Amino acid sequence: MTAEQRARFERDGYLVLPGVLDQDEVARYSAALDRVYAEQQAAGRLAPDGSLHLLSAVAALPEVVDLIDHPRTFPLVWSVLGWNVHVYHSHLDVHPPIRSPKPYRFEWHQDGGRQNRELETDPRPRLSVKLAYWLSDVSEPGRGNFKVVPGSHLTNRIDGPPRRDVRWPEPPGAVEVTAAPGDAVFFDRRLWHTRTDNHSELTRKGMFFAYSHRWSYGRDENDALLASPVAAAFTPVQRQLLGAPLAGPGQLPGDHQWGHHPDTTPLHGQLAARGLLDEQYPPLRP
The missing domain is CATH 2.60.120.620 (q2cbj1_9rhob like domain)
Structure with a gap:
């Protein structure tokens, strides 16, 4: 340049x-x-x-x-x-x-x-x-x-x-x-x-x-873990934190990390159900 x-x-x-x-x-x-x-x-x-x-x-x-x-x-x-x-x-x-x-x-x-x-x-x-x-x-x-x-x-x-x-x-x-x-x-x-x-x-x-x-990019390598039988017992939030794909049917694969679809992000759903999404704080807005 x-x-x-x-x-x-x-x-x-x-x-x-x-x-x-x-x-x-x-x-x-x-x-x-x-x-x-x-x-x-x-x-x-x-x-x-x-x-x-x-x-x-x-x-x-x-x-x-x-x-x-x-x-x-x-x-x-x-x-x-x-x-x-x-x-x-x-x-x-x-x-x-x-x-x-x-x-x-x-x-x-x-x-x-x-x-x-x-x-x-x-x-x-x-x-x-x-x-x-x-x-x-x-x-x-x-x-x-x-x-x-x-x-x-x-x-x-x-x-x-x-x-x-x-x-x-x-x-x-x-x-x-x-x-x-x-x-x-x-x-x-x-x-x-x-x-x-x-x-x-x-x-x-x-x-x-x-x-x-x-x-x-994520440093941990969890693909094999998430594909194994043990991962069946993980909660949705745990799967999110381990980097599992979250996009729902009809949505762009890979789009979930950018947060364009809050309804497919387990932690968003958990916080919403508990009334913990503070609209005054941008990172917590949908």
Whole structure:
């Protein structure tokens, strides 16, 4: 990372990296993503609007492994986080054009889920960064662009509605990030951002890789224990504390650690039943 890049990154919370993938790479990765999309479509696993948001990018598509340490992007990751890093979250995205109006939903967020309630500093720590590789042309607004508020990574809160389905003004200073096929966007996970709707005639396609420090992963190895007969006697809270999968039917595997589904988290249910969830303390809110 150059001194000029670092200054812009620390000021704005993101960098647009032009042309990090050449034409052959764009064509190869785009064809691979098309293949996965067709497989998921045949299996009936697309969203009702025909979109795909598939977690565990390399597990789903091993040939994209070269993107996780690409020589034109990965140096930015270790320049910011250091050498003790891993990919802790990734996804493949395909969003066809929207042919009919969608119900309104306020989607502005910071990455990391409950990190943004459970960490108490202001601003909260960076913890992770993310690389978005664009395989479709989002060089004009309205194509499902990444939308951000530059500099908002140093802000813990933005104004929002009481419910996500209540119409609300866009955050001041919000901009749609434009990029050509082969460009990448590198951003701080604290940056307030959203995905915009794709009103173009093009299908929006991208691959996303998030990096964090390796100590954010559980150190204990309990898979064999949890699969053994002795684990049948463990309480739900004990299984949660030992790292057992908690996601319920129809929910995204792996999503449970981020706390998006409190009803599948045993300790949340136990505290709720005992009236111990203090709404005035963010880490205890659902």
